[in-house]
Amino acid sequence: MSIKLGYFTMPVHPPHRNPTATLREDREIIILADQLGFHDAFVGEHLSDRIENITNSMLFLATLIHSTKTIRLGSGTTNLSHMHPVLVAAHAAMFDHLAEGRFILGISPGALASDAEVLGILGQDRNQMFAESIDVILQIWERDPPYEIDLPGNRFKVTSKTTFDTLTATGMLYKPYQQPRPEIVGTVVAPHSKGVIAMGERDFHPLSANFLYDHWLASHWNNYALGKTNAGKTADRADWRVARTLMVNDDGKLAKRYGQSDGNSPYRFYYRNLYTKLRRARRDGVFTDSGTQPVDAVPLDEIVDRLVLAGGVSEVVDRVLMLHELTGGFGELVYAGLDWTEPELARRSMELMATAVIPEVNRALARSA
Secondary structure (H helix, E strand, C coil): CCCEEEEEECCCCCCCCCHHHHHHHHHHHHHHHHHHCCCEEEECCCCCCCCCCCCCHHHHHHCCCCCCCCCEEEECCEEHHHCCHHHHHHHHHHHHHHCCCCEEEEEECCCCHHHHHHHCCCCCCHHHHHHHHHHHHHHHHHCCCCCEECCCCCCCCEECCCCCECCCCECCCCCCCCCCCCEEEEEECCCCCCHHHHHHHHCCEEEECCCCCHHHHHHHHHHHHHHHHHCCCCCCHHHCEEEEEEEECCCHHHHHHHHHHCCCCHHHHHHHHHHHHHHHCCCHHHHCCCCCCCCCCCCHHHHHHHHEEEECHHHHHHHHHHHHHHHCCCCEEEEEECCCCCHHHHHHHHHHHHHHHHHHHHHHHHHHC
16 A cells, blocks of 8 residues: 655744744745645644644635645644534535635644633533534535524534525525535544544544654554444545654755754754643643653653654655554655744755655555555
């Protein structure tokens, strides 16, 4: 089985940088990914984070529809607790038409507490809001108007019975361009996540986060496969995306400097910022071998050494093949996007991943098969 190359960015930039410049940079990166043949690009969103600068992933990705040719554009993710499901269903369907099917709906509850606070939902169960929202979105896409959606225990009620009119075509909502719906992808973080079982049951596809230690990844696949079995179907490893933090260069020592040891490394900045947030939220167990909440902070050097795959082409190829064997195989390796602190190095890393690393990995997989 060959693997595809994808891209995912939160994105993350130092807070002193001008958002005009970082948004321009984020666009340039995805345009480059399209030119290099990346299969898809996922972009995250947060409302109240100066480091993660995109507030609406669909709005941002819409600026790329006509600047790219083949790359699929994915919300990574749309935070379903942030808006009514009618808005998500209508906006996603319109985006799918604008992109003529080059759209993936990535979804999550919305984990950032400050986003929840500014929206006035800090004390609410955002996971429950997420589950209720996706149920309604799917109902909207599956049903024909007039709508009368009143699911048991679901806070979101949708009706257009009073205003529905076929003459003026009101009381109707868009159906997506892709039928019956776009691919739906959920990011998976926690080891042994029960949510990924539900993904398998509903034919959503998992994307394992880049900040999870390698040995936990198989737990995501096992639970996804269980969910597919529960639904009477067989899981396909081609549907599993695994994100990793990668830095490759013609000079392996330079790659390790930029990706791991340099005090100004954007990789160190990324993991320092992420670890601080997860530590404060008491969710930093992902940076341990046990998966439990550590008493003492995990050293940044340890996190970077274990989670950044940095080196020359041959070394990164070997690391990816080892990961593929460890997990039992996956369909897409997703390149985690960071700030372009040194643009030439960042560009070269993406180029080598697309033109050297992934082709050699696939040749090796073909020989072993």
